[in-house]
Amino acid sequence: MTIKEIEYIPLKVPRDYGKKWRTALGAHSYGDAALVIVHEEGGAFGVGEVSSIWDAGGSGLVRYAGQKLSNSVAGLDVFDISALHKTMDAAVGWSREAYCLKAGIEMAVYDMIGKLKDMPVYQLLGGKNREKVPISRSVGMGTVEERLEQISNFYGKGYRAFKLKIGTDYNEDLKAVAEVRKAYGDTILIRVDANMAFSEPKFVLNLSEKLYDLGVISLEQPLGPRNFEGLKFLREHSRVPIMIDESVWDPADALEAIRGGFADIMNVYVSESGGLRKARLIADLCDIAGIGFCIGSMPELGVGTAAVRHLGMAAPVISQPCDLIGNTYFADDIINEKLPVKDGFAYSLDGPGLGVTINWDKVDKYRTDR
Structure with missing residues (x-):
């Protein structure tokens, strides 16, 4: 064939x-x-x-x-x-x-x-390692009130992990994280993602100390993708685990990060990896090296989200909540199915292939x- x-x-x-x-x-x-x-x-x-x-x-x-x-x-x-x-x-x-x-x-x-x-598809990737994966909902930039409104909406739907986008206003970002923690206490997990916004490692270290006091579980890509020296400095000194995203596209990047020691966790994308096979290979490398692994979203529509879901079920380890809900960031979709999400978890798709129809x-x- x-x-x-x-x-x-x-x-x-x-x-x-x-x-x-x-x-x-x-x-x-x-x-x-x-x-x-x-x-x-x-x-x-x-x-x-x-x-x-x-x-x-x-x-x-x-x-x-x-x-x-x-x-x-x-x-x-x-x-x-x-x-x-x-x-x-x-x-x-x-x-x-x-x-x-x-x-x-x-x-x-x-x-x-x-x-x-x-x-x-998860069987083609080595088999199912779990029935469900904890999910994280990204929260876009805006006023503190706008961010709290986004979280309130999805907290009511059972979400218990949120990733706040930061990087344009230091004081406003810290205020937002503090207000979210004050509003929800220990009932939620908080991640933050700077999307390469900062350039000075010592500035980021100062920020990370304040985020640590607010119970943030990871700081994602605070520096540029090739600033390995700065990322390594942060990993060695920050009490908040350092997650890389834009620094890791393919397995060669993952191997470089492992050898260089500049990541506690890798946030991996099926699209940026070049596909499911290579994303699964990165997951295996993380597992062997004892580096954390989680999965991110572009976000994708329903077809791509289904593929990401299969990786989530097949990966050898999942270290933090993952964004396996890319299609929910859109007003509409191109698939007939509603991908199963309940009580803060994304569930497997068990039909043939990706398990979705157009x-x-x-x-x-x-x-x-x-």
């Missing part, structure tokens, strides 16, 4: 906030993604998703290298994931952002294999190529 062709459908779906979602990286009012459909010569197909918050977006990546990758993998054995990666890397080896496109293609192939073999009416509504 061989790959015949790849079909791409660019999508633009509004975020679920009524206004722009803000982090230290900027503001976003919609998600730019692409649905991937990999067709097999005999008529079988699988679906995946290209998700990226970076410059090109999902649709831009498809325009950029979609046809080249489609041409390169045509004729490959559907079941040979290793050959798929080698071929894609040879065709487009000069663009790290293209990992997100490769991930969407690999996702669709895994979905197809799962459907053909009547098994969920709502083609919604695809027609949000596609941007017509």
